[in-house]
Amino acid sequence: MLINQFLLLGAALFALGVYGVLTRRNAVMVLLSVELMLAAVNINFVAFDRLIGDELAGGQIFALFIIAVAAAEVGIGLAIILLIFRNRRSANVDELDLLKL
């Protein structure tokens, strides 16, 4: 049974997502990177679910919830991004500098 391999793949995709969040400037791209991170988490949950032989299917259920919640978050996030785009004609994160530290 493959478990280490799935775990490593999950970690790799998560790391790619972290890199994307930190380097992409367009808010839509940042959101896409976060989706990649969530997908990595889902791999972990489903693979662990099978490794454990969870009769309650806890890992699968968790993955389902993550998918549903992520869909809702995407809706919310894209609404905010479109709002900013309509106000400023730009969706770049670091062009937004009205508020400084």
Added chain:
Amino acid sequence: MNVDYHALAPEIILGITVLAVLVVDLLRIPKYWTAVIGLVGLFAAFVPVLTLGFCESLDFCTEPETAQRVLFGGSFVVDTFSLVLKGLFLGATAVALLLSVGYIEEDRYWQGEFYFLMLCSALGAVVLASSRDLVTLFVALELVTGPTFLMAGWRKGDPRSNEAALKYFIIGVLSAAILLFGMSLVYGYTGELTFGGIRAATAALGDSALLTIGVILTLLGFAFKVSAVPFHFWTPDTYQGAPIPVTAYLSVVSKTAGFVGLLTLSYQAFAELRDVWGPLLWILAALSMTVGNLIAVRQDDIVRLLGYSSIAQGGFILVPFGAAVAGNVTGDQLEQAFFATVTYLLIYAVMNMGAFAVVIAGANRLKSTLIADWGGLSSYAPGLAGLLALFFASLAGIPPIAGWFAKLVMFSSVLGVDSGWATALAVIAVLNSVVAFYYYAKVIKSAWFDQVPDTIPAAELRGMGRAVAPSLQFALVLTAVGVLVLGIFPNLIADVGDVAKTVAAGF
């Protein structure tokens, strides 16, 4: 399936309220009715919280055999701790709703939807107080934060508000992803989702590097939510850009929800892993207090100051967790630490809500949130200046106003532990209290002893008679009475906090 509807009554009532607000919003009647329904729903949801809390003295209430009501296979637990926190969330949301009424109405925003979102978020917080497994905790946390992303951007035409929403959103989903990765490792190692199961499994399996990473990532996800330094950078921007009532809501309800997650995870799920989270939260507490206070000193905008002050207060709330860093800590001392955190959260909610109520009242009049513009407030608005002094003195921890008692139990929880690390944290907390006192006093001094600045037109000053909206007045009175009563009769809150600590039982 046999469901204990009494235990679920607060959630069910809030759920009905949420839908009622959404439907009433569609009718062609004045929009303030949506706020009224929301308030009624919040108070109605408070009733079952009381009946559940005083179940033994009520005839109709069938008591469970154990001290707590366990639903859905242990993933949803109604005990005294969760009831106290539910009460806190409902009360704080009611005050936040009162603060919003005038503010949201004024600029013709979408009122009905706003209250809908706020109540949904409150419902999430109420569920979160009872959630005792990773799935429910995660979904409840998302239900708390999801609506707040939208609420932060509610001043749609204002780029600052937009930006506040976007920053908050990106940090929010990023922290959720980190939290979930941690949870997945915890699940993979223990094979359990409920806190009880995780605890049993960690006790049986022992520690491992993977579990440690899982625990750390899970707690770091929450560190974002409670804006602990170094995961705080979104907080000042979001707090300043969001509408002020939303800021008040974020700094109290949303933040407390994060702390509730930290409490249940640390003291229940990861109870056997104190040597992992103890040092981690010790560092976060020390950093949050120090950085939050040092930056707050330099702020000249009162909302931003309260933003950094809430980061620092978050550090104080984390201090009792740091007490667990000592290896020789006893069960009693851990219970004491748990009690200290709950007490601090309760008092912090009242006084921070009050401080934001004053800021909203002042900002409505002066159209400015710069501290310099608030100079001489006492000469034309003595009542407001008095309340300002009251709440800021409470935040600073001056007796006999509520804040001192929070600080007292916080210090006693760390000083009771015989350990160099705990003592060091106490010393850091004392130094920070002094710094905090300085900047809170600076605001009070500005309001009471400075000259009225020339920038405030005389017409504005004369217009001061027309005062604060009734809902805002009500909120001010509620919170002011709250801090005074809790400060003078700290036994009240001590009893409540004492009851609440049963969750940590079993050390």
Added chain:
Amino acid sequence: MVVGDLDLASGIWHLASRHGGARVTAETVVFVIFAVVSVAGGLVMIGARNPVYSAMGLLMTMFSMAVFYVLNDAHFVAAVQVIIYAGAVMTLFLFVIMLIGVDRDEDRTEQIPFQRPLALVLGAGFLALVLIAARAAWVTGYGLFSGGEVNGTIENVADELFGTWLIPFQATVLLLTIAAVGTIALAQFAPRARGSAEGSGVSE
């Protein structure tokens, strides 16, 4: 534990591997192929200049995810993955990217110095951390769990979903409602810069 159609392939691989020494199962082969696809998709996503390519890269990764779910006996999750993620969510993303403008390549010059190397170090450091921890914890495995058969059918998942997880399920329903209501409320407004639109969107 390989899915039906793959049993034949599995048998062939077993035969082949008897001679080759290393034991290669169909599961391993499928895993390796789609692992490469998914990582490639991820790389395209974070590397592409054009947002549409990025979205396509993520789409590749999302489809590979569905294959991994099937490999792990999570058939319902796999179906949901394809329908919700690869279907609805990615379409939504593409719509927004089109709306904001496809032709505008993202400006990749960094204004914050060292951000890119820092991100690289953080990402690689995280990966290394998990790898090291995983080697210590997983290579030997542990014997606490029975390792029973996982049942990822809709029936089994639904039993759990509407039983044990009723509260989070309802909360998720509410969260999706929030997304809809919030999006409507945020979208209906007229930017002040356009002048005369006052009140057209604000229907209070």
